[in-house]
Amino acid sequence: MYQYDAHDRQLVLDRVEQFRGQVQRRLSGELSEEEFKPLRLMNGLYLQLHAYMLRIAIPYGTLSSAQLRKLAHIARRYDRGYGHFTTRQNLQFNWPALADTPDILAELAEVEMHAIQTSGNCIRNVTADHFAGAAAGEIEDPRIWCEIIRQWSTFHPEFSFLPRKFKIAVTATEQDRAALRVHDIGLRLLRDHAGQLGFEVMVGGGQGRTPVLAKTIRPFLAAEHLLSYLEAILRTYNLLGRRDNLYKSRIKILVDSVGPEEFTRLVEEEWRQMPHDRIDLPEAEIQRIRAHFAPPPFEALPQRDAEFELRRRGDPAFARWVRANVSPHKQPGYAIVTLSLKPHGGIPGDATAEQMDAVADLADRYSFGEIRVTHEQNLALVHVRQRDLGALWHSLAELNLATPNVGLATDIIACPGLDYCSLANARSIPVAQRISLALQDLDRLTGVGELKIKISGCINACGHHHVGHIGILGVDKKGEEFYQITLGGSADETASLGEIVGPAFSSERVVWAVETIIATYLSLRRGPEERFLDAYRRIGPDPFKEALYAAH
Amino acid sequence: MAAQVITANRLVDGAVVYLSADGQWVQSLEEASVAEGEAAAAALVAAGDRAVAGRLVVAPYLIEVDRGPEGIQPRRYRERLRATGPSIPFGGGMKG
Numbered sequence: 082m083y084q085y086d087a088h089d090r091q092l093v094l095d096r097v098e099q100f101r102g103q104v105q106r107r108l109s110g111e112l113s114e115e116e117f118k119p120l121r122l123m124n125g126l127y128l129q130l131h132a133y134m135l136r137i138a139i140p141y142g143t144l145s146s147a148q149l150r151k152l153a154h155i156a157r158r159y160d161r162g163y164g165h166f167t168t169r170q171n172l173q174f175n176w177p178a179l180a181d182t183p184d185i186l187a188e189l190a191e192v193e194m195h196a197i198q199t200s201g202n203c204i205r206n207v208t209a210d211h212f213a214g215a216a217a218g219e220i221e222d223p224r225i226w227c228e229i230i231r232q233w234s235t236f237h238p239e240f241s242f243l244p245r246k247f248k249i250a251v252t253a254t255e256q257d258r259a260a261l262r263v264h265d266i267g268l269r270l271l272r273d274h275a276g277q278l279g280f281e282v283m284v285g286g287g288q289g290r291t292p293v294l295a296k297t298i299r300p301f302l303a304a305e306h307l308l309s310y311l312e313a314i315l316r317t318y319n320l321l322g323r324r325d326n327l328y329k330s331r332i333k334i335l336v337d338s339v340g341p342e343e344f345t346r347l348v349e350e351e352w353r354q355m356p357h358d359r360i361d362l363p364e365a366e367i368q369r370i371r372a373h374f375a376p377p378p379f380e381a382l383p384q385r386d387a388e389f390e391l392r393r394r395g396d397p398a399f400a401r402w403v404r405a406n407v408s409p410h411k412q413p414g415y416a417i418v419t420l421s422l423k424p425h426g427g428i429p430g431d432a433t434a435e436q437m438d439a440v441a442d443l444a445d446r447y448s449f450g451e452i453r454v455t456h457e458q459n460l461a462l463v464h465v466r467q468r469d470l471g472a473l474w475h476s477l478a479e480l481n482l483a484t485p486n487v488g489l490a491t492d493i494i495a496c497p498g499l500d501y502c503s504l505a506n507a508r509s510i511p512v513a514q515r516i517s518l519a520l521q522d523l524d525r526l527t528g529v530g531e532l533k534i535k536i537s538g539c540i541n542a543c544g545h546h547h548v549g550h551i552g553i554l555g556v557d558k559k560g561e562e563f564y565q566i567t568l569g570g571s572a573d574e575t576a577s578l579g580e581i582v583g584p585a586f587s588s589e590r591v592v593w594a595v596e597t598i599i600a601t602y603l604s605l606r607r608g609p610e611e612r613f614l615d616a617y618r619r620i621g622p623d624p625f626k627e628a629l630y631a632a633h
Numbered sequence: 634m635a636a637q638v639i640t641a642n643r644l645v646d647g648a649v650v651y652l653s654a655d656g657q658w659v660q661s662l663e664e665a666s667v668a669e670g671e672a673a674a675a676a677l678v679a680a681g682d683r684a685v686a687g688r689l690v691v692a693p694y695l696i697e698v699d700r701g702p703e704g705i706q707p708r709r710y711r712e713r714l715r716a717t718g719p720s721i722p723f724g725g726g727m728k729g
């Protein structure tokens with residue numbers, strides 16, 4: 082993992098002490114709320130419906146076991162014994178007291194963590210494929226490049242006050258597990274015909290009120306020029322992006338209004354004029370950072386572990402879990418394990434301090450002390466020997482972290498919604514819970530196959546509803562909670578935006594609506610191999626509309 | 634005009650509070666001072682401003698309420714949730 086250098090460490094410690102002073106001045110009355118608000122937001126501290134909320138960055142979704150234990154400790158000591166993992170690969174604490182937050186940040190700094198770049202109109206915490214460094218077919222670990230971007234963007238004087246927040250995601254496989262097309266910039270690492278390392282550069286994606294899929298403005302950018310090219314994009318945006326209208330300030334609106342071709346031309350022109358060598362990192366520095374992401378000391382193992390294969394054939398419950406929650410690893414004899422934070426009827430993304438501590442121990446034992454946070458609000462241990470899968474499965478089951486539902490209909494993304502969020506129109510979590518309970522039969526769940534349900538409590542779309550196969554958006558109708566359903570969205574390499582299927586449903590009817598959509602799919606699919614998304618793309622919305630609305 | 638109550642978040646911990654009849658900021662909506670009419674509402678707003686200056690609360694505002702057999706009920710759903718806290722149990726993800 083990447084280790085801070087002395088400069089980084091000092092920077093973070095200085096920020097903690099600076100914030101301690103600001104909190105004291107707020108509590109003593111020297112600072113008003115208007116003065117204090119931007120300062121607290123710069124340190125990840127929000128004021129929500131019932132309490133403050135502290136959002137902690139987990140750069141590119143990677144945690145060490147020591148960091149996860151620290152989060153468990155904070156949850157216990159300063160909060161209410163749990164934390165919430167978000168779609169931005171962050172962790173949120175829902176109940177910190179204002180006076181405690183400097184101490185929390187100081188504790189985080191001890192394990193090289195902080196809450197910087199989790200708020201404000203800056204380049205936010207860069208996200209990555211959560212299987213980075215492990216995924217079969219990967220070009221190289223995308224976190225190398227995330228770290229390069231992190232170092233370049235943290236406190237970049239030119240980009241601390243952008244027109245609006247700015248999100249970058251990086252992947253390095255054909256499969257997109259990081260939702261590249263709904264980021265301000267999506268970067269896919271690849272090699273050209275000559276074997277040279279580079280990026281496909283996608284710009285102008287986003288969700289929220291105006292969902293847009295990012296356009297590829299450069300199919301191949303030589304990797305060594307990444308920073309200068311990003312700087313050219315950011316400069317173009319900083320110069321032309323709108324600051325007068327919050328709803329029009331994202332880069333997606335700029336790309337759309339000038340047109341992707343013209344935007345590309347502007348960026349290329351800016352880039353050509355730049356002194357690349359002043360911005361791009363020298364090869365030696367790239368190598369230095371690369372060395373931090375060297376693979377862990379894997380054992381030389383056969384491709385398939387015989388004992389594991391035997392167990393899988395003999396134990397249907399284990400086989401079910403393997404099928405849903407275990408993914409292929411690039412190293413022979415190893416596997417990637419996703420820990421479901423979606424127990425049936427549970428709160429998507431929540432983990433207790435006890436679970437965090439136990440997962441840290443399991444990571445030490447089975448996965449080189451490393452934990453990943455996925456944007457789908459699960460955790461992952463990405464370097465597990467196949468031989469250890471049986472024992473790990475038992476341990477996870479005891480922790481209620483082995484629900485065999487990853488990628489299935491009850492692996493629901495849900496934002497905090499009106500139970501916590503001051504911007505919400507409606508609740509998300511109880512809807513996720515009710516759907517999850519209704520669909521929890523494991524045979525049925527497996528029978529339905531891959532199905533991504535994503536719920537947001539308002540149009541800000543933190544729950545990614547626009548790219549859910551079934552998207553659910555909470556709306557306020559005369560002070561009551563209603564839910565608008567979209568179908569056919571997808572965040573993967575075949576990204577698409579969902580289409581509104583019709584008028585919103587009441588809270589009582591929303592579970593029925595989801596079940597009706599699933600029943601319609603089951604009746605129309607060509608066979609179990611035709612996934613929901615594929616079937617929807619083939620048959621379109623009409624049969625679903627018919628089933629949902631015709632009788633009324 | 635509907636009856637009104639003034640609410641805010643407490644500065645130290647962000648907790649939802651209401652101004653009570655005896656001038657305290659309390660967590661129980663039941664104890665809130667209910668204003669009927671404009672003059673009474675204006676008095677609540679003035680008390681809210683003083684509490685902001687006195688570093689007790691953040692961003693006070695009036696909400697509309699009804700008084701019925703179940704006590705004081707906010708009209709808006711959002712305020713009902715603010716009054717009762719999250720509608721889900723915390724932590725661990727398990728229902729119940």
Ligand code: SF4
Pocket residue numbers: 496497498499502503504505506537538539540541542543544
């Ligand atoms: S989508 Fe809306 S309700 Fe949900 S967390 Fe984001 S801002 Fe809050």
